[in-house]
Amino acid sequence: MTKALLAILFGAVVLLALPANAAGPIRVMLLDGESGGSFHNWQAVTPALKKQLEQISLFQVDVVTAPPANGDFSNFKPDFGKYQVVVLNYDAPDARWSADIKASFEKYMTDGGGLVIVHAADNAFPQWQAFNEMIGVGGWRGRNEKSGPLWYFKGGKLVSDETPGSAGAHGSRLPYRITLQDANHPITKGLPKVFMHQGDELYAKMRGPGKNMTVLATAFSDSANRGTGNEEPALMVLTYGKGRIFHSIFGHDVCGLSSVDAVVTLQRGTEWAATGKVTQKLPPDFPTANTVSYRVDIASLDPNYSKGLNGLDSGGGAGGARGAAGRGGAPGAPGAPGGAAPRGTPPSPTK
Numbered sequence: 419m420t421k422a423l424l425a426i427l428f429g430a431v432v433l434l435a436l437p438a439n440a441a442g443p444i445r446v447m448l449l450d451g452e453s454g455g456s457f458h459n460w461q462a463v464t465p466a467l468k469k470q471l472e473q474i475s476l477f478q479v480d481v482v483t484a485p486p487a488n489g490d491f492s493n494f495k496p497d498f499g500k501y502q503v504v505v506l507n508y509d510a511p512d513a514r515w516s517a518d519i520k521a522s523f524e525k526y527m528t529d530g531g532g533l534v535i536v537h538a539a540d541n542a543f544p545q546w547q548a549f550n551e552m553i554g555v556g557g558w559r560g561r562n563e564k565s566g567p568l569w570y571f572k573g574g575k576l577v578s579d580e581t582p583g584s585a586g587a588h589g590s591r592l593p594y595r596i597t598l599q600d601a602n603h604p605i606t607k608g609l610p611k612v613f614m615h616q617g618d619e620l621y622a623k624m625r626g627p628g629k630n631m632t633v634l635a636t637a638f639s640d641s642a643n644r645g646t647g648n649e650e651p652a653l654m655v656l657t658y659g660k661g662r663i664f665h666s667i668f669g670h671d672v673c674g675l676s677s678v679d680a681v682v683t684l685q686r687g688t689e690w691a692a693t694g695k696v697t698q699k700l701p702p703d704f705p706t707a708n709t710v711s712y713r714v715d716i717a718s719l720d721p722n723y724s725k726g727l728n729g730l731d732s733g734g735g736a737g738g739a740r741g742a743a744g745r746g747g748a749p750g751a752p753g754a755p756g757g758a759a760p761r762g763t764p765p766s767p768t769k
C-alpha cells in the first residue's frame with residue numbers, strides 16, 4: 419500500500435515538473451477562404467502562417483477553408499470548440515456567415531477561446547458588432563465614424579478621435595518603425611523598444627469600439643508615404659468575455675510575413691491567445707532599430723520570390739498592388755527579400 423502511494427506521489431511530481439506543452443501541442447484552427455480582392459493572396463499567405471507556427475513545437479495546426487463567395491455554406495459548420503485558438507486569415511462581408519455560425523463563434527470566444535487577427539482579417543464583417551468588439555479596430559468595407567473613433571498614439575498617449583471620415587488607409591509597402599507601448603506584456607516582454615519591420619502595409623486611420631483593448635506596439639505612419647504622421651496601432655491585445663485576442667497588422671503578403679518580428683509576434687501572440695502565457699525566448703536574429711531581418715525559408719514561399727522585386731511589384735501574385743481608393747500604390751522595394759535595409763545596413767542573417 420505504501421509503495422503504491424509513493425508511486426502515485428512520484429508520478430504527480432513528475433507531471434508537475436514537465437513543461438507546459440508536454441501535455442500536448444496547442445490546437446490551432448487556421449481559417450481562410452476569402453479576401454477582399456486579388457491584392458490579398460490568402461492562398462499564399464496560409465502556408466506561410468502554418469509554417470511559422472509549426473516551426474516551434476507548441477502548435478498543431480489544422481487549416482479550415484470556408485467556401486468561396488458564391489459557394490455552398492450549408493455544410494460549413496466550424497467546430498471552434500475543438501481548438502484553443504483560431505488564427506483568422508479571412509476577410510468577408512457581413513452576409514457571408516449565417517447567424518448560427520456567428521453565434522457559435524461568439525459563444526466560443528465568450529467561453530474562453532483564443533483569436534488571432536492577421537492583417538486584413540480586420541477588414542471583415544464591418545456590421546457584426548461582436549466581431550468588431552473582438553478586433554478593437556478595423557478598416558474598409560464601408561467603415562466610418564459610425565463604426566467608432568479613430569485610434570492612435572500621440573504624445574505617448576492613446577487617442578480616441580471622433581473626427582468623421584472613412585476607415586482604413588496605407589501608403590506604399592516600405593519598411594517602417596515599430597515602437598513598444600507596453601513592454602511588460604508577455605507577448606512583447608524582452609523585445610527591443612524600437613525595431614524595424616520588413617516592407618509591408620502600414621494600416622492607418624483604423625476605427626472601432628476599442629473596448630478592452632491594449633495597444634502593445636505602434637507603427638510610425640510617415641506623412642512622406644501618404645501617412646498620418648501618427649503612431650498607429652500595430653500590435654494589440656483584447657478580451658471578449660473570457661476570450662483573448664491578439665491583433666496584428668503585419669502580413670499583407672508573404673514578404674511582409676517573412677519579417678522576423680512578424681514571425682516572433684505571431685508565435686508569441688498565438689500562444690498567449692490560447693493560454694494567457696508566453697514561454698518562447700527571443701531569437702538572436704530579431705530586428706533592431708536600424709535593420710530589418712527576414713526569414714528566407716518563409717519569404718521563398720511567395721510564388722513570385724524567384725522573380726525578384728519586379729515580380730513582387732508586378733501585381734497578381736502575393737505581392738500584388740491594390741487598386742481600391744486608399745489602398746493603392748506600388749509596393750516599396752526596400753526591405754523586400756533581397757532589397758536594401760534601412761540606413762544602408764544589410765538584413766541580418768536568416769535561419
